[in-house]
Amino acid sequence: MSVAAAPIASVPPLAARARAVGGSPVREILAVTARPEVINFAGGLPAPELFDREGVAAAFRHVLEEMPGRALQYATTEGEPVLRERLARRMSVRGLPTDADDLLVTTGSQQGLSLLATALVDAGDTVLVEEPCYLAALQAFGLAGARVVAVPGDADGPDPEALAELVVRERPKFLYTVPTFQNPTGRTLPAERRAALASVAARHGLWIIEDDPYGELRYDGERVPWIAAHPDARDRTVLLGSFSKVMAPGLRLGWLRAPAELRRACAVAKQAADLHTPTVNQLAAARYLAVSDLDAHVARVAAVYRERRDAMLAGLPDALPEGTVWERPEGGMFVWARLPETYDTAALLPRVVREDVAYVPGAPFYAGEPDRSTLRLCFVTQTPEEIAEGLRRLGRGLKDGGPRDGA
Template sequence: MSTQMSSASTSDFAFPVAARYAGMASSPLKDIFSLAARPDVVSFAGGIPDPSLFALEDIAECYDWVLRERGTRALQYGVSEGEAELREQAARRLSRELPTDASQIRVTSGSQEGLFVAAEALIEPGDVVLVESPTYLAAVQAFAVHGARMVGVETDDGGVLPDALDAAIRAHHPRLVYLIPTFQNPTGRSMSAERRAQVADVLRRHDVPLIEDDPYGELSFDGERFAPIASEPGMSSRTLLMKSMSKLMSPGVRIGWIRAEGPILDTLAVAKAAISMQSSVVDQLTVARYLETKDLDAHVAKVIEVYRERRDAMAQALTGRLPEGAHVTRPQGGMFLWAALGEGWDAQDLLADAVSAGVAYLPGWSFFAEDADRSTMRLSFVTHSPEVIADGVGRLGEVIARRG
C-alpha cells in the first residue's frame, strides 16, 4: 500500500519551475536533434557534421595515448581555467589571427557552454543585449535565461549594419553586443574587413563590450580567412572571442575556449566553476594531443572540399524550387543556407507538410530576438551527400508547389 501511495503522490506532484523556463517544455535545439534522428526524414535542420568525415583513427590514437601516458591525471579533477597543454595549443592556434598567451584562454565544454559562462559572468536581470537580426537561437536562450532583454539589430547580406548598431546602442544602452561575423549561424553571411572595422569603431566610441562567436571561421570554401573583430585596434581587451573544436574535429568531444584579457578572466573561471567545475580532463588532454601531433589544417581542408560540393548541390537543387521572389544566401563557408520565401509564406506552418513528405528544415522565426520574419528557414548542407540533398530539396519543392 505504501508503494501505491508513493506512486500516486509522485504522479500528482509538480516541481515549481523558474519563471525563466516557464513554458519551455522543449527547445529548438532539442527539436533539431529529434528530427535529425528520424530515419524516414532527410533533415536539413541541424548543423550536424557527417560522421564519415571524422578523423576517427587519429582521434582514437590520441585518446589511447592520453589514457596510457597521462591516465591517472586524465581521470582526476582538473582546474576551471582549463588544462595547461590545451590552453597552450589554443593560444598557438589563435595567435595566427590575434597574438594570444595561454593565460588568456579559458576552456569551456563547447561554445554553447561558453555562452552560458559569459552570460553568468556579465549579465544582470534586465540588461539589454544587442544581437544580429537574425542570430544564433541558443545564444538568445542563454542570455534570456539570465534575465537579459535581447534587441535585434538590422542586418543585410554583409552582416550587421554599423549605423543601425550605433542607433541601437544610443537607444538601448546595452550591457554588451553579441555577433557572429563569419559564416553566421543561421544565415551563412560574413562581414567584410571594411564592415568589421566600422563595427569596431562603433563599439569603441560607445565603450561597449563584444562577445564574438567564431565556431565556423576556418570552414572557408575559397581560402579567404577573416580576421576577427577582436583583432581590430583597441578591441582585443573589450572582446570575449569564442572558439570551438566541434565543427573542426568532433562535436561529441565538447571542447571550446574563450579568449579574453584582464580581470574578466578570473570572473570567467569563477562562473565556469559554478556551472560545471571543469571541462572533461580526458577530452581536454586528447584535444591538446591532437593539436600537437596531428594536422588539423589538412583535415579541415578535406572537410571543406566536401562541404563546398554539398553547398553547391543544395544551391543548385533550390533553383526553381522556391516561390518567385524568394531570397537565398550563398555562403562562402560554414554550414548553412538561409532562405526567405517572401510575403505570405510561413515556414513554421509549412513544416508539418514537409516532415510528412520526408524532409525537415528549421523555421527561421526562432533565430529572431524580436520581429521575426516567419517566411524564413535555415537549411544545413553538411550532413548529406549531394544525391540525398537533391532528393530532400525535391521533396521540399513539391510541398511548396502544392501550397503555392
C-alpha cells in the same frame, strides 16, 4: 477513529526565467524527424563519416596509457595548460597574438555563452544581437534574465549607425555576433563592417562577443580577420572558439579568449557550473594537435562540404517557389532562404515532413518580429545525391504552399 489525510501542498514554481524560455525548436524538429528515411536539412551537425576517428582514438589511447592518473583526475578550472598553449599558438598564427593565460577552456563554446551571460548580465539588462541570431544564444541570454534587442542590419550584418543609436538609448552590456558564416544566414561580415562595429564599441563603451565556430570551414574567398584583432576592440572583445565543427562535437571542447577581469569572472562562474571541462578530453585534444595535422583534416572536410554546398545551391532554383531569394555562403554549414511573403515556413513544415524531408523555420532565430517566410537548410550532412533527392521532396512539400496557414 479515522484520521483525515493531510492536504498535499504543491511545490514552489519554477523560476520565471525557466518558465519564460522555451526549448530549442531545432532539437524538437530533429526528434520528430529521426526516422531514417527522412532527409534532414534541419540539423547543424557535422558529417560523422568525416570524423578522424583513428586520429582521435589514438590520442585517447595515448593519454590513457601514458598519463592515466592525470587524465582521469580533477583539473584546473581554466583548462589544461598544454591545450591552452597549443590553442594560443593556433590563434597567434592566425593574426591574433594570444598567450595561454588569455584562454579559458569551456565545455563546448555554448558553455562560453552561458558563462558570459552569468558574468555580465543582471536581470533586466539589455543585450544586443544580430537579426536573425543564433538560436541557442537567444536561449542563454534569455535564461540569464536579459532583455534581448536586435540590431537592424543588412546583408553585411548589423548596421553600425543603428548599433550606435541603440547603445546610446539602451545602454546594453554587449553585442553578440557570429561574423563568419553566421548561423542561421551563412553570411560573413566584411572587414569594413567589422572595423565599424569595433569603432562603435570603442566610442560608446560596449563589449563585443564574437562567436567563431565555423570560421575554419571556408570554401571560397579570403579569410577575414577577427573583430578581436582590430585595435579598437582588443580590450573589449571576447572571442569564442570550438572543436565541434572541425574535430568532433562529442568532445565538447570550446574556449573563450577574454580580457583578464572578465575571464576571471567566467572562471568563477565555471567553477559553480562544472568545476572544469573533462580532463581526458582536453589532454586527448592536446595530443591530437601535437601529432596530427588538424589543418590538413579541416581542408579534407572543407573539400567535401564545398561539393555539398554546391549541390544544394544547384538544386534550390527548382525546389523553392518563384520569388525566393538566398545568398551563396563562402563557407560554414547553412543556406538561408526567404520565400515569398505569403509563405509561413513553420505552418508548412508538417506538410514538408510528410514528404520525408525537413528544414528549420526561420521565425525562432528572431529576437523581435520574425520573418515567417524564412528557413534554414544545412547542407553538410548529406551526400550530393541525397541533397538532390531532398530538394525534390522539399519542392513537392512546398508546392502551392502560399497561404499563411499552410493548408
